[in-house]
Amino acid sequence: MVSGTLLSGNEAVARGAWEAGVKVGVGYPGTPSTETLESFVKLPDVYAEWAPNEKVALEVAAGASLGGVRVLVTMKHVGLNVAADPLFTLAYTGVGGGLVILVADDPGMHSSQNEQDSRNYARFAKVALVEPSDSGEALEFTKQAFELSERFDIPVIVRSTTRVSHSKGLVETGDTITPAALGEYVSDPSKWVMMPAMARRRRVDLDDRLSALVDFAETTSLNRVEMRDSSIGIVTSGVSYQYVREAMPEASVFKLGMGFPLPVKRLTEFASSVGRLVVVEEADPYLESSLRSMGLEVSELYIPRTGELSSAAIGAAFGLSAPQLREAIDDLPPRPPLMCPGCPHRGAYHALRKINAIVTGDIGCYTLGALPPMSSMDSCVCMGASIGMAHGLEIARSDSNMKRPVVAVIGDSTFAHSGMAGLVDIAYNGGASTVAILDNRITAMTGHQGNPLNGQTLMGTKSRELNIEALCSALGIDRVRTVDPHDLAASVQALREETAHDGLSVIVFKAPCALLLKEKELPFSVNDEMCNACGLCIGLGCPAISKTSTGKAEIDVTICVGCSQCVQVCRYDAIEATGPACDIGGV
Amino acid sequence: MSTVTVMLAGVGGQGTILAADVLAKVAAASGFDVKLSEVHGMAQRGGSVTSVVRFGDEVHSPIAHPGSVDHLVAFEITEAGRQLHFVKPDGRLMVNARFIQPMPVLLGTMPAPTGLEAILDDERAIFLDAEELACEIGSIKSANIVLLGALSTGLEFEVEAWRDVIAARVPAKTVEDNMRAFELGRQACEKGECAL
Numbered sequence: 001m002v003s004g005t006l007l008s009g010n011e012a013v014a015r016g017a018w019e020a021g022v023k024v025g026v027g028y029p030g031t032p033s034t035e036t037l038e039s040f041v042k043l044p045d046v047y048a049e050w051a052p053n054e055k056v057a058l059e060v061a062a063g064a065s066l067g068g069v070r071v072l073v074t075m076k077h078v079g080l081n082v083a084a085d086p087l088f089t090l091a092y093t094g095v096g097g098g099l100v101i102l103v104a105d106d107p108g109m110h111s112s113q114n115e116q117d118s119r120n121y122a123r124f125a126k127v128a129l130v131e132p133s134d135s136g137e138a139l140e141f142t143k144q145a146f147e148l149s150e151r152f153d154i155p156v157i158v159r160s161t162t163r164v165s166h167s168k169g170l171v172e173t174g175d176t177i178t179p180a181a182l183g184e185y186v187s188d189p190s191k192w193v194m195m196p197a198m199a200r201r202r203r204v205d206l207d208d209r210l211s212a213l214v215d216f217a218e219t220t221s222l223n224r225v226e227m228r229d230s231s232i233g234i235v236t237s238g239v240s241y242q243y244v245r246e247a248m249p250e251a252s253v254f255k256l257g258m259g260f261p262l263p264v265k266r267l268t269e270f271a272s273s274v275g276r277l278v279v280v281e282e283a284d285p286y287l288e289s290s291l292r293s294m295g296l297e298v299s300e301l302y303i304p305r306t307g308e309l310s311s312a313a314i315g316a317a318f319g320l321s322a323p324q325l326r327e328a329i330d331d332l333p334p335r336p337p338l339m340c341p342g343c344p345h346r347g348a349y350h351a352l353r354k355i356n357a358i359v360t361g362d363i364g365c366y367t368l369g370a371l372p373p374m375s376s377m378d379s380c381v382c383m384g385a386s387i388g389m390a391h392g393l394e395i396a397r398s399d400s401n402m403k404r405p406v407v408a409v410i411g412d413s414t415f416a417h418s419g420m421a422g423l424v425d426i427a428y429n430g431g432a433s434t435v436a437i438l439d440n441r442i443t444a445m446t447g448h449q450g451n452p453l454n455g456q457t458l459m460g461t462k463s464r465e466l467n468i469e470a471l472c473s474a475l476g477i478d479r480v481r482t483v484d485p486h487d488l489a490a491s492v493q494a495l496r497e498e499t500a501h502d503g504l505s506v507i508v509f510k511a512p513c514a515l516l517l518k519e520k521e522l523p524f525s526v527n528d529e530m531c532n533a534c535g536l537c538i539g540l541g542c543p544a545i546s547k548t549s550t551g552k553a554e555i556d557v558t559i560c561v562g563c564s565q566c567v568q569v570c571r572y573d574a575i576e577a578t579g580p581a582c583d584i585g586g587v
Numbered sequence: 588m589s590t591v592t593v594m595l596a597g598v599g600g601q602g603t604i605l606a607a608d609v610l611a612k613v614a615a616a617s618g619f620d621v622k623l624s625e626v627h628g629m630a631q632r633g634g635s636v637t638s639v640v641r642f643g644d645e646v647h648s649p650i651a652h653p654g655s656v657d658h659l660v661a662f663e664i665t666e667a668g669r670q671l672h673f674v675k676p677d678g679r680l681m682v683n684a685r686f687i688q689p690m691p692v693l694l695g696t697m698p699a700p701t702g703l704e705a706i707l708d709d710e711r712a713i714f715l716d717a718e719e720l721a722c723e724i725g726s727i728k729s730a731n732i733v734l735l736g737a738l739s740t741g742l743e744f745e746v747e748a749w750r751d752v753i754a755a756r757v758p759a760k761t762v763e764d765n766m767r768a769f770e771l772g773r774q775a776c777e778k779g780e781c782a783l
Binding site: 002004006110111134162163166167168169170239242243245246308310311312313322323324325326327328329331332333334335336337338339340371372373535538539541543545546547558559 | 598599600608611612615618619620621622623624625626633634635644646647648649650652653654655665666668669671672674675676688689690691692693694695696697698699700703706710727
């Protein structure tokens, strides 16, 4: 009989932090890390907040740590790039209260723009890293991470991946504790003011702390040797361990729960006790290169370096016969992610397509504007990049054959995250770009988090709403206008006028995310006699509109929210209001 | 017991995540080790979604790979075709006979798949119409629970375990509807050819 509570890796990290006595959590939403802070805030007697970006989140955490309390920081892998600046120096300062950073990587890029391997950051920044392989370890390792952080005076990264964060497993939960001897603010500029003279001393001290950590790594139960058949010894970590156990149940395994620093002696002993030493890891050959640099002979094994691993991929690498398969059906139409029925972004993209704009895009639901049928985004690189890139394109315009207008498209949360600095740059340097802020009143793609523009805090309170018009005004931008993106004609007109204007302008396309609508408008339906089968409404790419066998349009009244964008594009007045959605209609 | 792998495949918004959560909790309540994996974020927006639940004495990997699935419950017929090769040759294949037009079909850039039903029939698929059954009780949103009812006939959990978990997991005012939906799914399967 197996027992426990079914928790996702993210929920287990939150629970582990709480059981370690953590009272403060801070982060920025990002798949696959988001639910960690969302479940943390539901635990008793805690304070948690969304920061505008990961750098600020880590700085808030550094302050809380300096103040003597334990603090959990959460972000996705690319967020750690943003937070890298404080991270590297926090390795020098060390901590007051334990400081643990959950970083969730996304191998296979389910919901990300790259698949960087955060284990490299631990070695690069010289901070400790633990790597759970399932929900049970996520709880246990997070608890231990706080102990480690304080004992070795260092930030600790808990590195997760999509399959750890978003898989659920049975977890034994415990009670919270009160950490000993904390909660005292101690003024210590030699530790916390990193001017060159102090930083040089802390740099030396950091090496002492790291070598103490190596000694710890040699004995900790976070690292585990499982001796079985000694002809093959597999060094592995994270979720790859689970795949190894499934594919190679008889092999001996060195499971590294601590990804940095590594236990050189124990790994060397393991290498000498097995016939053939191999490494199985997802993403970068981080462990493999580390083992080779220790002088260990690692046997070649073909493990894919891109995408996710699986027990089947590992079995194949070891030459195990593949399972018998049913024949796959090829050529099925793919089902790319879509904007929801009634999504306000659809109106903004309809207008951008109308004016044939070059769109520098950004990260959020509106990135879906890059896909058919809108196909109206020309770049998407990282959070906030849309604005700087639009400015760069404008600069390049005089030396290129670019004739189309350029528009930066960025969402509300992304604007607060790192779009503002780009806007400051354009205003400061006298650029003439058009910036469209798609303000749908929520951080939508990650599952509806509050942000500075809507003023909804993670604690459930309402604070200030960032006033974009006033902000732009303070930056010296005089052309700021707000448009309802569901009003297609007004949206097109605003874009035409602002892109024609020789100067910086900001258009705020403001309408709430369709999933926020509590009281929906009445749905629309298609009058079959009036419909001319022209396909204009289909071209909006609304999931509620489909094509009948005669080519005419049909609206699924169970999912239509009555945004009326299709009514506005129809030239035959064929789309009309209908009664309330019948419970079984449209199927 | 060796590990059993169940995959729930559908289109974002069809309720696969809730259904997978119910199944995982039933497995846990029945004393098994269990792991569940799903993908959130961008893929949820109307895209193809799969959830995998694995249970047994000790479960390692949380995910499925081609040729490893014992039970596929496809909430939509195209998704049944897409995941077919994940199902073991002797696995059980249940298909909700609903077709949701993928965007490339809607836009006319790709033809609608033809002959899927025949292919799946050859693969000994069990077809159901969960929406129609859910409509019988006046609650189309319970279609996912109808499918769980059908799935339940092939798994060795007590019916009471299912009923307890569903009652605790769905909104309070929909408990009775969902109980009926579960029962309809079971009956449909028992009346049909649900046995392998």
